[in-house]
Amino acid sequence: MTAIDAMTEADLEAAIDIDLEAFVPSELGAGAEDPRVVRERSLREELVRPWARLRAARDEAGRLVGYALFWHVLDEVQLLNVAVAIPSRRQGIGRALMNDLLSYARGHAVTRILLEVRASNTPAIALYESQGFTRFNIRPRYYADDEDAVEMLRTL
Numbered sequence: 001m002t003a004i005d006a007m008t009e010a011d012l013e014a015a016i017d018i019d020l021e022a023f024v025p026s027e028l029g030a031g032a033e034d035p036r037v038v039r040e041r042s043l044r045e046e047l048v049r050p051w052a053r054l055r056a057a058r059d060e061a062g063r064l065v066g067y068a069l070f071w072h073v074l075d076e077v078q079l080l081n082v083a084v085a086i087p088s089r090r091q092g093i094g095r096a097l098m099n100d101l102l103s104y105a106r107g108h109a110v111t112r113i114l115l116e117v118r119a120s121n122t123p124a125i126a127l128y129e130s131q132g133f134t135r136f137n138i139r140p141r142y143y144a145d146d147e148d149a150v151e152m153l154r155t156l
């Protein structure tokens with residue numbers, strides 16, 4: 001069973017490592033800048049943003065193996081990121097993070113959860129569909145490299 005709790009500043013380096021192996025620099029919003037610096041700045045902003053929630057998945061030793069970032073505003077949650085370290089994938093950690101999100105949503109009177117995902121991101125789309133999310137829109141050429149975004153929704 002994966003333990004999920006609040007992410008803290010002490011998890012930042014491990015979270016950045018996970019992001020750097022999961023995403024190409026343009027996906028992390030890095031132009032000419034060092035993606036590590038850009039990601040650290042962004043995650044530090046999220047750690048103090050009042051409506052942001054960062055949830056950490058840990059192994060038995062307490063090491064960060066995945067995390068989820070979402071925003072909660074009124075009765076709506078927007079899932080911005082879920083990422084699992086490559087050696088820890090396909091072990092149910094992504095699903096555990098999604099279950100944690102759903103349990104948060106139920107506990108906070110959230111009525112809908114929204115997300116955007118790259119059309120080619122088969123693993124993530126499969127994870128979201130297995131958690132009751134449905135596709136409701138395509139945003140053509142939404143990403144910087146012109147890939148389409150699939151918008152997905154889960155109502156509660």
Ligand SMILES: CC(C)(COP(=O)(O)OP(=O)(O)OC[C@H]1O[C@@H](n2cnc3c(N)ncnc32)[C@H](O)[C@@H]1OP(=O)(O)O)[C@@H](O)C(=O)NCCC(=O)NCCS
Nearest residue numbers: 022081082083084089090091092093094095123124126127
């Ligand atoms: C998407 C991601 C978070 C899934 O994490 P994970 O811990 O490997 O997922 P789980 O082991 O909990 O898998 C749960 C279900 O998702 C689906 N799934 C996960 N990885 C999959 C893959 N590579 N191919 C097909 N389906 C997949 C399956 O339905 C799986 O259930 P199963 O293992 O019983 O078949 C992980 O692949 C990742 O970090 N990707 C890079 C970051 C990313 O793209 N995030 C999403 C965009 S923000």
